[in-house]
Amino acid sequence: MARTGVVIIGGGFGGLTAALSLRDADVVLIDRTNHHCFQPLLYQVATAALSPGDIAWPFRAIFRGQRHVRVMMEEVVRIDRARREVHLHHDGPVPFDTLIVAPGSRHAYFGHDAWESYAPGLKTITDAVHLRERMLLAFEEAEREGHPLTFAIVGGGPTGVELAGALAEIGRRALGPDFPSLRLDDLAIVLIEAGPRILPAFSPDLSARAAGALQRMGVTIKLDTPVTDIRSDGLTIGTEFVRTTNILWAAGNRASPLLASLDVPRDQSGRVKVLPDLSIPGDPHIFVIGDAAHCAGPEGTPLPALAPVAMQQGRYVARLIRLGIPPEKRRPFAYADRGMLSTIGRAQAVAQLGRFRFAGFFAWLLWCGVHIFFLIGFRNRVRVMLEWMWYYVTFKPGARVIYNLAQLSDTARARPQR
Numbered sequence: 261m262a263r264t265g266v267v268i269i270g271g272g273f274g275g276l277t278a279a280l281s282l283r284d285a286d287v288v289l290i291d292r293t294n295h296h297c298f299q300p301l302l303y304q305v306a307t308a309a310l311s312p313g314d315i316a317w318p319f320r321a322i323f324r325g326q327r328h329v330r331v332m333m334e335e336v337v338r339i340d341r342a343r344r345e346v347h348l349h350h351d352g353p354v355p356f357d358t359l360i361v362a363p364g365s366r367h368a369y370f371g372h373d374a375w376e377s378y379a380p381g382l383k384t385i386t387d388a389v390h391l392r393e394r395m396l397l398a399f400e401e402a403e404r405e406g407h408p409l410t411f412a413i414v415g416g417g418p419t420g421v422e423l424a425g426a427l428a429e430i431g432r433r434a435l436g437p438d439f440p441s442l443r444l445d446d447l448a449i450v451l452i453e454a455g456p457r458i459l460p461a462f463s464p465d466l467s468a469r470a471a472g473a474l475q476r477m478g479v480t481i482k483l484d485t486p487v488t489d490i491r492s493d494g495l496t497i498g499t500e501f502v503r504t505t506n507i508l509w510a511a512g513n514r515a516s517p518l519l520a521s522l523d524v525p526r527d528q529s530g531r532v533k534v535l536p537d538l539s540i541p542g543d544p545h546i547f548v549i550g551d552a553a554h555c556a557g558p559e560g561t562p563l564p565a566l567a568p569v570a571m572q573q574g575r576y577v578a579r580l581i582r583l584g585i586p587p588e589k590r591r592p593f594a595y596a597d598r599g600m601l602s603t604i605g606r607a608q609a610v611a612q613l614g615r616f617r618f619a620g621f622f623a624w625l626l627w628c629g630v631h632i633f634f635l636i637g638f639r640n641r642v643r644v645m646l647e648w649m650w651y652y653v654t655f656k657p658g659a660r661v662i663y664n665l666a667q668l669s670d671t672a673r674a675r676p677q678r
Contacts, residue, residue, distance in 0.1 A: 266581060267346055267356035269336050269518070271296050271319055273567040274550035275362035277574030279329055280322075284582055287329045288354055290346070294318055294333045297385050298635055300567060301644075303419060305388035306508075307426035308396065308660045309651060312385045314644050317636040336363070338521045341543060358545045358581055361519070361532075362574070365551035365565060368512035368529065375490040379507040382419060389663070391508060395427070396662050398505045403439040408446040412495055412504045414487050415511030416453030417460070418602040421470060423508055424451045425605035428477040449479045450504075452497055454486040454511070459602060459610070461564065466610040469619045473604045487511075513565060515552050522546070527554045527562070536592030538577055544587040547580075549573035555593065563595055567634075572596065601627045606651075 268275045271291035298315040323329040335349040345353040367381030457467040489496040494503040515530035524540045525533045531554040550570035557563045599613030609624035
């Protein structure tokens, strides 16, 4: 039997899982970067707790020795369904028999794209390093200029909550002692959520416990308060202007514009409305998975953009391809929900596992174990575990080096060093 030529666009959780599961096909994996990024820990890179190499692994190292997988560091600009080709930014078109589209997503600014320059989001290693340097530079400039620090985080989902908790801990317990001119009162962290509660995907009692933990850490939470404007010096919440040092965006996602070239129905976020077998209407050999797919769950609402969803979809599609199951015999994709976890800070987390809901130290241990288990490579797991143990004992994050000094203002660079 001839081997199927499978092209996978995107090396995130869905695309990587599919590629690892397809051992009886010739696979071409195309991604704009050369590495898989463990997105759930990006906020720890952004807040200087981990280094980029702790949560990233090169594709060529992952597929070393697997000759059936070809890795291409390229950007796909268009999908030609009629000619069965994907068109790249630099190289020539790549033909396919079967296509898996998993390009991930980017931040959504709800029609205010100009806000991105003032309020960057967190989706890639590049984003995380950029945010980390903005944070560290803010502390350096506050120490030099003697002005207070205000960090505003827009979005009360898991990313926003995790950023707020990490900033509160690092700012007050780790970075604070290294900047003797700054006082605890000089640091303010504001978490802004347009809805009635943070962590809306969790039960109301866990949301309340997470909010209480953040408030005890000194985070100010503003609920039912949408952001109406963002400028370089602050943001407007409703009608109130809040002057800020840094604004971090953790609210909303939009699917890749590449999906438009498929010419199939999409939802308001740009996700493709896939069929029950995750294929697109009219083409049973093109699949869309992960953040790019609008896939209805048991209650009719679309499945959330979570790593477990993408990984299960990747394994499901790989099985269809591997077994050559025809469209009429495919069972619909069914997501096995194993629960949700969100960390708030050191030894603080919330866990919702079916009917079981708990918070605190045990939930945090579970969160740590799950994330270490899913990291790629033994070396990554050991490094992250050691980093966390060191930070837990000493409160000293180990990734506080500023590389991009070009971000410093001319005035800041002209001032003499203390």
